[in-house]
Amino acid sequence: MRIATFNINGIKARLPRLIEWLEETQPDVACLQEIKTSDETFPEKDIAAAGYGAIWHGQKGFNGVAILARGQMPVEIARGLEGEAEDEHSRYLEADVDGIRVASIYLPNGNPQPGPKFDYKLRWMHRLRLRAAQIWAEEVPAVLAGDYNVIPQDRDTFSVKAMETDALMQPESRAAYRRLLGDGWTDALASRHPQGGVWTYWDYQANSWPRDAGFRIDHLLLSPAAADRLKDAQVDKDHRGREKASDHAPAWVELG
């Protein structure tokens, strides 16, 4: 069973690329982020025609997450994180597919830092950790997949210096991510590629893609029952190089 995460940076602008990726790689589950569309304009029919059931948590213009399942409908478990009633960003969606708990996560970017956006990022990470603990207590195989907007370690960026003041790499961001790992969650890409140098994001600016100036911010965290089944974890890097590509590449895990 292959579970993928893909920040598509606008599902309407990216629809041909998304359908192409689904048809070429046939993931069993696809967690999408930054769909940037309201619920009413989500392209449900196009995705169904590609063979996928879908649930989504949209928002006009910004953010927005979805979960797609090949040949079936994801069973929705949760929508949004608890703990901050005034938070109206659509950044979290959780479902069951074939006995696996799956979350699609779009963690706040947090720039510029310091500032209110960075504070919101850290609060959101705390709320995510609380939800992760609840899932953990259910002892289900679980995959928390998405754009975490955190560069976990120095080996996860083309340049520490270029990113040193960025919210993605601040000690507080890294510590919050590390706490999740400390709770027992397995970073699938890191576990399969411990040497680092695996990127999931290349900025549109500064000629980043041609010079491979990327970093790793899209992560799949596995509960113990899922980690026991981990066969492979990779990035569909070639999809970043196509016409009208997202600035992220899809990342995925294969579970046995």
Add this chain to the structure above:
DNA sequence: ATGTCCCGTCGTACGGGA
């Protein structure tokens, strides 16, 4: 400091967000 792309709009250029 800049670059580039997507979104929505008192729209056909611009600001917000990344």
